[in-house]
Amino acid sequence: MPPSRASREPEPVDANAPADKAGTADGAAVARKDGAAGPFSAFERMIAWRYLRPRRKEAAVSIVTIISLVGVTLGVAALIIVMAVMNGFRAELLDRILGLNGHVIIQPVERPLDDYAAVADRISGVDGVKIAVPLIEGQTLASGNAGAGTGALVRGVRTQDLDGLTSISENIVEGSLVSFASGDGVLIGSRMARSMGLIAGDSITLVSPEGDVTPFGTTPRVKTYPVAAIFEMGMSEYDSSIIFMPFEEAQLYFNSEGVAQLIEVFIDDPDAVDAFAPLIEEAADRPIFMVDWRQRNSAFFSALVIERNAMFLILSIVVLVASLNIISSLIMLVKEKGRGIAILRTMGASQSAILRIFIMAGTGVGVVGTGVGVLLGVLVCWNIQSIQRFMNWASGAEVWDPTIRFLTEIPARMDAGETFAVIILSLTLSFLAAIIPARRAARLDPVEALRYE
Known part of the structure; x- marks a missing residue:
């Protein structure tokens, strides 16, 4: 079945x-x-x-x-x-910007910064501060062999302070700081040198609107300086527009004899700038106005x-x-x-x-x-x-x-x-x-x- x-x-x-x-x-x-x-x-x-x-x-x-x-x-x-x-x-920009510009900017209040050397020495003695740099700054028109002129920011700095600014002193691509130390020469950026056809030893002409006062008004100040050295930071804006001048010469050129316009302070830890602010103010021992790098570059x-x-x-x-x-x-x-x-x-x-x-x-x-x-x-x-x-x-x-x-x-x-x-x-x-x-x-x-x- x-x-x-x-x-x-x-x-x-x-x-x-x-x-x-x-x-x-x-x-x-x-x-x-x-x-x-x-x-x-x-x-x-x-x-x-x-x-x-x-x-x-x-x-x-x-x-x-x-x-x-x-x-x-x-x-x-x-x-x-x-x-x-x-x-x-961000890191490279921060390193280059803060390598040239101080972490804290000190400006005088009530009276000119005629005691800049003593103030810088006291601030440099604060624990955690690398260096305090008195500066003279001014805008000029620069021209070289190529004939064309370009706007430039001249910064007057002492030789011992320039040695401490490693972003400049360690990036010299042509020339040396010997002429600068003797007060007879300026430092320019590599892109500015190329645009003007300049090499170390050539001359650069600077024209400042803050010139001599005459009965007919203020006349622009024109002066020629030898190029002592050429630096290259790797940041195009600085390499094309910054000129370093010996401090005493910058005082004469910008009619600032015996004073500094500001002091830039470089510290070990830029992120801890708030902790250093009261210490720097105490060390300055005079009325000052402080601006840190975050306030100057906050938007950027x-x-x-x-x-x-x-x-x-x-x-x-x-x-x-x-x-x-x-x-x-x-x-x-x-x-x-x-x-x-x-x-x-x-x-x-x-x-x-x-x-x-x-x-x-x-x-x-x-x-x-x-x-x-x-x-x-x-x-x-x-x-x-x-x-x-x-x-x-x-x-x-x-x-x-x-x-x-x-x-x-x-x-x-x-x-x-x-x-x-x-x-x-x-x-x-x-x-x-x-x-x-x-x-x-x-x-x-x-x-x-x-x-x-």
């Missing part, structure tokens, strides 16, 4: 039943692997890896996965590079911070878009692997196991993309000067115009905390992107998936 219909059909398998009741020896083996120690078992890692390997019949899934991987890589690399350049740009550095935060937000969207590609690739993968998921369920794999398999598959793309992106970003930051020189050679022009961006070279300074934040952001977005397709795979009904197989 032929077996009845009921005897021919297999008993339904409870997907959530223990593995020893799954009905087959293979199911028991799978369950034992599924119960391995650790958040992800060897069985789950094997299945996730097999799903990620490209196959010919799943070309569309593989292409989307590769696009997701490349997107995460480029997004992470771009974030690291841009943040490093922004940090380097605030704009840099806003630009840096905006760039981080914009490039984070690039990583987010790449993470959305992970969702697309996993949804296509779930659709392609519906039959395989159903078979795994009938063999005893739990919903949580399927969930972890697809989370691993999606997060794996994010982990690999993040790792390669970090490596790419670090390599670019380490070799950014060579890349700049190659781009200049390939394009035949300056890709980094120092007249616009202040600095002559692209700076890059990586911050470990920011790099770690980029890594966490990328991994978090990759994990969140993998959850939705993984939950869809875990909820797949094996009966419905195998109905028409």
